[in-house]
Amino acid sequence: MKKALVLLPAIMALTACGTFNKSPYEQQNDRAREARIDNQEKVVKKAPDWYVKPPKFDNSAYYAVGTYSSGDLFEAESVATNRALGTLCVTVAGEISKVDKTTMISGKTLSESAIRVACAKVPVMGYVLQDKSGFVDNRGDYRSYVLVALPQGEANQLYQHFLNNVDMKSLKKRADELQRETASQ
Numbered sequence: 243m244k245k246a247l248v249l250l251p252a253i254m255a256l257t258a259c260g261t262f263n264k265s266p267y268e269q270q271n272d273r274a275r276e277a278r279i280d281n282q283e284k285v286v287k288k289a290p291d292w293y294v295k296p297p298k299f300d301n302s303a304y305y306a307v308g309t310y311s312s313g314d315l316f317e318a319e320s321v322a323t324n325r326a327l328g329t330l331c332v333t334v335a336g337e338i339s340k341v342d343k344t345t346m347i348s349g350k351t352l353s354e355s356a357i358r359v360a361c362a363k364v365p366v367m368g369y370v371l372q373d374k375s376g377f378v379d380n381r382g383d384y385r386s387y388v389l390v391a392l393p394q395g396e397a398n399q400l401y402q403h404f405l406n407n408v409d410m411k412s413l414k415k416r417a418d419e420l421q422r423e424t425a426s427q
Contacts, residue, residue, distance in 0.1 A: 322387065326389070339357070
């Protein structure tokens with residue numbers, strides 16, 4: 243027991259010496275790492291419940307969340323919204339392809355994997371910014387969270403109004419004209 247009491251201060255002194263022997267740059271890196279970890283913990287703690295567990299498709303709407311951090315509030319909200327809309331696109335009509343490659347060289351296995359996510363054009367007319375939240379993080383940037391909903395069928399009145407008032411033949415004709423103009427340039 244006495245040995246343990248004698249060794250404890252010696253161990254503490256050696257540990258402290260290791261901290262004091264760090265260069266100012268190592269100490270600066272340590273502080274920056276600790277600040278980054280604190281900021282990440284704050285981002286996770288302050289995330290709204292609907293961001294952590296977004297609503298699921300309920301036969302009337304698709305839902306998606308997005309987040310972004312910026313020194314500019316408008317940019318943070320805009321990019322977060324665009325990210326959520328991108329997720330909606332992939333959810334509604336996305337395609338994923340995956341290629342795996344495994345090679346054996348001298349008994350060692352090398353593996354590569356490539357995943358490509360693509361999204362066709364998806365009409366998001368009538369999407370609704372269901373909820374948004376934000377806070378200023380430790381770096382002074384605004385962290386924005388958004389929840390968007392894309393109502394389906396009759397629930398999306400704006401898209402239904404568009405479909406009811408558009409002349410599809412004239413749209414197709416104009417699209418063909420634009421394609422010819424673009425091809426000739």
